[in-house]
Amino acid sequence: MRSVMSGDDMTRALRRIAHEVIEKNRGVGGLVVVGIRTRGGPLADRLADLLTEIEGVEVPSGIIDIGMYRDDIDTRPRIELGPTELPGDIDGRTVVIVDDVLYTGRTIRAALDALADIGRAAIVQLAVVVDRGHRELPIRADFVGKNLPTSSQEHVTVRVAEVDGEDGVWIEGSDRGSEQ
Amino acid sequence: MKNLLTMEGVDRGTLDALLNDADEFYEVMHRPIPKVPTLRGKTVATMFFEPSTRTKLSFERAAKALSADTLSFSPGTSSLKKGESLKDTVLTVKAMGADLMVVRHSSTGAAWRVAEWTGLPVVNGGDGAHQHPTQALLDALTLRQHFGSLDGLRVAIVGDIRHSRVARSDVWAFSTMGAKVTMIAPPTLLPPDLTGWPAGVSTDLDAVLDQFDAIYLLRVQAERGGVSVFPSVAEYRQRFGMTDVRFRRLKPDTIVLHPGPMIRGIEIDSGPADDPRCKVLEQVTNGVAVRMAVLFQLLGGSKQENE
Numbered sequence: 305m306r307s308v309m310s311g312d313d314m315t316r317a318l319r320r321i322a323h324e325v326i327e328k329n330r331g332v333g334g335l336v337v338v339g340i341r342t343r344g345g346p347l348a349d350r351l352a353d354l355l356t357e358i359e360g361v362e363v364p365s366g367i368i369d370i371g372m373y374r375d376d377i378d379t380r381p382r383i384e385l386g387p388t389e390l391p392g393d394i395d396g397r398t399v400v401i402v403d404d405v406l407y408t409g410r411t412i413r414a415a416l417d418a419l420a421d422i423g424r425a426a427i428v429q430l431a432v433v434v435d436r437g438h439r440e441l442p443i444r445a446d447f448v449g450k451n452l453p454t455s456s457q458e459h460v461t462v463r464v465a466e467v468d469g470e471d472g473v474w475i476e477g478s479d480r481g482s483e484q
Numbered sequence: 485m486k487n488l489l490t491m492e493g494v495d496r497g498t499l500d501a502l503l504n505d506a507d508e509f510y511e512v513m514h515r516p517i518p519k520v521p522t523l524r525g526k527t528v529a530t531m532f533f534e535p536s537t538r539t540k541l542s543f544e545r546a547a548k549a550l551s552a553d554t555l556s557f558s559p560g561t562s563s564l565k566k567g568e569s570l571k572d573t574v575l576t577v578k579a580m581g582a583d584l585m586v587v588r589h590s591s592t593g594a595a596w597r598v599a600e601w602t603g604l605p606v607v608n609g610g611d612g613a614h615q616h617p618t619q620a621l622l623d624a625l626t627l628r629q630h631f632g633s634l635d636g637l638r639v640a641i642v643g644d645i646r647h648s649r650v651a652r653s654d655v656w657a658f659s660t661m662g663a664k665v666t667m668i669a670p671p672t673l674l675p676p677d678l679t680g681w682p683a684g685v686s687t688d689l690d691a692v693l694d695q696f697d698a699i700y701l702l703r704v705q706a707e708r709g710g711v712s713v714f715p716s717v718a719e720y721r722q723r724f725g726m727t728d729v730r731f732r733r734l735k736p737d738t739i740v741l742h743p744g745p746m747i748r749g750i751e752i753d754s755g756p757a758d759d760p761r762c763k764v765l766e767q768v769t770n771g772v773a774v775r776m777a778v779l780f781q782l783l784g785g786s787k788q789e790n791e
Contacts, residue, residue, distance in 0.1 A: 369508065372550075377783075382781075385504065385505045387508060388508075388511070421517060
């Protein structure tokens with residue numbers, strides 16, 4: 305398992321993303337930060353705290369569970385559902401979805417469907433810690449902590465302190481060292 | 485979990501997980517658009533070989549809220565009248581593309597047989613006087629919502645326990661989740677053999693009335709002989725009914741549950757039935773939520789995992 309982002313790297317990336325969110329949206333008015341369960345939740349809280357700190361305006365955050373919206377229930381083991389907790393109505397607001405890894409795009413597709421069932425956001429944007437490529441759907445992130453070219457055989461692990469006890473990004477299952 | 489056929493022997497982790505999922509589906513039911521795409525493309529067949537209003541409607545509501553399609557079978561209008569066997573009937577419905585069957589039947593073990601014959605996931609929607617597992621789940625959810633937990637909760641189940649599949653499922657679910665259950669009935673309405681039941685017994689409701697956090701009233705089941713073993717309906721009401729007088733003697737925070745349909749004037753008077761501490765309508769709402777959780781559990785996992 306090879307480290308590709310330290311805890312400090314992640315903190316700096318989140319801070320940069322916070323500034324990019326503010327720049328793109330010309331402030332934080334009407335912004336809601338929503339993390340995808342599990343690791344997106346604490347990441348969304350942190351991003352909202354950074355936005356609040358930088359702009360001096362309270363930015364709310366929440367968490368969304370996509371277990372009811374997956375399109376792969378026949379092929380993958382099911383996981384227990386968790387609560388979706390949004391800080392009030394999202395109608396007409398700008399929602400920044402936060403997740404740890406962007407890979408096939410199917411999780412984000414599910415999150416967009418879940419969000420649409422809850423309310424009608426004016427704008428939805430996506431922030432991820434790592435974009436590892438291999439998209440299966442026409443989805444892209446607006447804010448990326450690190451672009452990480454991977455092979456589909458490799459496994460990317462993002463650890464978040466609130467869930468895993470430490471921050472950082474690792475890659476494993478790689479045989480790129482022996483690639484010719 | 486491949487099937488849900490009984491509450492007996494189902495472990496606490498499984499019950500907790502189902503109720504946790506049910507909490508989330510309860511939230512879905514209270515959205516402006518109470519529907520999620522979770523089971524799109526799946527077909528749930530409700531095979532009710534015995535009359536039912538709420539359980540059948542509840543399963544169909546649950547399936548539709550999960551975007552599953554439903555096939556509905558009722559014996560009165562079916563080829564059972566022409567002599568078709570139970571086995572041929574369920575295999576026919578399987579051949580039409582059912583992915584899961586909910587089975588209600590007057591014979592104990594009918595749902596097991598259907599699971600064997602079809603190989604499909606089967607939910608027991610009530611078999612004779614034996615088991616009614618989704619009723620127990622919705623009752624447990626109602627208790628958990630109200631009290632936060634069933635741990636240490638004192639629950640009385642009152643009435644026709646002998647003929648009640650609800651009681652047989654409830655005592656297992658409640659006790660597995662940590663409640664102390666007491667069955668209260670006249671001796672003629674208690675099961676002939678009480679060994680192995682995880683519950684205490686009393687035949688005198690008035691003597692223990694103020695000891696419970698929840699009182700679960702059963703319906704007197706005329707269709708299963710519940711009247712013939714008791715001298716009169718009036719006497720039943722007098723000794724075991726939730727009358728206005730008894731209701732006032734309960735602890736002020738005791739709640740009353742009933743599986744429905746309530747027979748007012750026998751097991752419950754109108755005063756208690758319409759009181760906010762009577763949770764019958766919450767039970768009905770929770771029934772849809774737990775059935776969504778059960779359908780999701782049985783149809784919403786990888787096939788490898790379920791087998």
